Amino acid sequence: LPATPPRVTLRDVARTANVHPSLVSRVLSQDPRARVSAHTRRRILSAAQRLGYHPNALARGLRLATPRTLGLLLPDLGNPIYDQVVRGAYAAATAEGYVLVIGSTYNDQATELAFADLLHQGRVDGLIITSATLDSTTVARLAATALPVVVANRQVEGALASVIVDDEAASSLATNHLLDLGHIHLAHIAGAENAETSARRISGFTTAARIRAQSALILRAGTRPVDGYSAALEIISAHPEVTGIVCASFRAAAGVLHAAAVRRRTVPDRLSVVAIHDDLLADHLLPPLTTIELPMRELGSAAVQMLLGRIAGNSPEQRTVPDPPRLHIRESTAPPNYPPLEHSPLQSADRYHRAST
Amino acid sequence: LPATPPRVTLRDVARTANVHPSLVSRVLSQDPRARVSAHTRRRILSAAQRLGYHPNALARGLRLATPRTLGLLLPDLGNPIYDQVVRGAYAAATAEGYVLVIGSTYNDQATELAFADLLHQGRVDGLIITSATLDSTTVARLAATALPVVVANRQVEGALASVIVDDEAASSLATNHLLDLGHIHLAHIAGAENAETSARRISGFTTAARIRAQSALILRAGTRPVDGYSAALEIISAHPEVTGIVCASFRAAAGVLHAAAVRRRTVPDRLSVVAIHDDLLADHLLPPLTTIELPMRELGSAAVQMLLGRIAGNSPEQRTVPDPPRLHIRESTAPPNYPPLEHSPLQSADRYHRAST
DNA sequence: TTGTAAGCGTTATCAC
């Protein structure tokens, strides 16, 4: 017993409709130059319908020398921001008649290379690599192959196409928000060492802080909640003068709020926190978290556009998604030491209440 | 200028090595029955290496009538639990020499059907559909096709293979945890109406509550943080006697903690909360959230195993991943009304501190 | 308007 029922092919349809396979192909692939009588066209379409015909993508891809498929490589699926990237990429790819397949690389070099094989094997027409931690030799090797590859979320000099969001502006926006509130001693909890986004966010923080802040501390931490937790504990202990924290990631920011609670630094009265990247959870943390929303969906669609351009033969370019970062003010940021002495969490709970009804 | 460099084919390698293409194929695909002289073998291998030959997956898939690829369809990538499923599935697929491609369907019927085409088009050997909200007509239609499909996270009667985790046991475990602490008025915040996991979790809650609880309330909410928030507000208002909540999802539970803070129902002193599904954030919510961890990684690998079985011709079966749910006790659960009168949030913060150092 | 034939890159089967 075959597990899979025998495939219905073009020939089956042709036989049923009493025509030659090539005619079926022309009708079904909607060849505009095909002059086919209404009668045969109907016969063919109904035969295809009746038999449940589906063109074989492998055969078609082989013949046309393009599978009409794009690959999107994500570092991990545990970070909800990639959902947005996928949605944007999916919409753009589908609109152009491409199938989008997703792979998860776990920031693992071997896995990343395994996925590069998808390209060599002709399974996909091109690849979008969304890896903030892709090492530079791999990048160089990819650039050398001149394959249609777009690196998203990482700026690459030279021969490789890349597209990023304006992390620097996002970080500056966050920092200026704190400065506008009157904070003068700031800290930045940055992401992983090897992530290029970290560098750009550090740069945005530094640029904004240099002008108006009296002190600006930078901690290399990571993006897990526990990384934010540890970093915040350290800031609170070693740098009590800091009243405003710009956190490079949403998930780390939850750890910051936790650390603040443990150390009784009421947020926002005695410590303000703003995170880069928005999330549905932001409204429901304690207190609801002020965030910077980045155009991740647009990053996804822009990456697809660029990739299709590369496939069409355009030369590689470096782009930044034009949509600006957006500040969502919630309740984790306020002027420093406000209210001056009253800072019971209950009062803070009061504020959530007012805001939510 | 062609964007893609011309493909290196088997014939190119053969020409370079001065042998016939079929020989190259036998050598490179490691045909055990091939008797090839060490000399030619070396020539072939070095030619392939030098030219940077990669077999064309489309041609091979066409010839072998199998692309050796599995598809994994996820409802959305915004929920970190799917990361675990993907890891499990990826490891299992890779171990068997299959490529795993992921698609995100957004619980959208049209998109789901579009992905089913991957199968019809011969792009994949089989499909794992991880959709809690797949409607029953679609399920029936899939079952009718007898295609190699495994439904994960949804139990299906009849002709379709399916694999689930023990949601019912997870929910009972959560409920019994609250009952053991002495709670007698319980509520369950369930997921979406049409999600099958919701039904199983409700069942586990009901089963456990029936034996020892005095009242057991069930609210159909959803899995977004805001769903948990609204549901919890309602419970606190309309059912103040409830002291323990079993929340069907991690993200909704964050909303529950928020609602409790807004309404000054200190957690865990005056309200206990336990969520199904663990997450790195659980340690850093306020207070850290007691959770039930489900074997999602194993769900992914089991789904792949079953799918490969189906492809090999096994008849469809319904399985439950054997690994039991695990309770992670953190600080959102405690005996009811404990301590009896003292329930300031600051004291609660104290507890975090002790626990974290 | 429809049919013919060749070929995309592989591999299985046979012959030498």
Next chain:
DNA sequence: GTGATAACGCTTACAA
């Protein structure tokens, strides 16, 4: 040991 041939399912000049 190695080479020749055919076929997987589809598309597309070109011929009829």
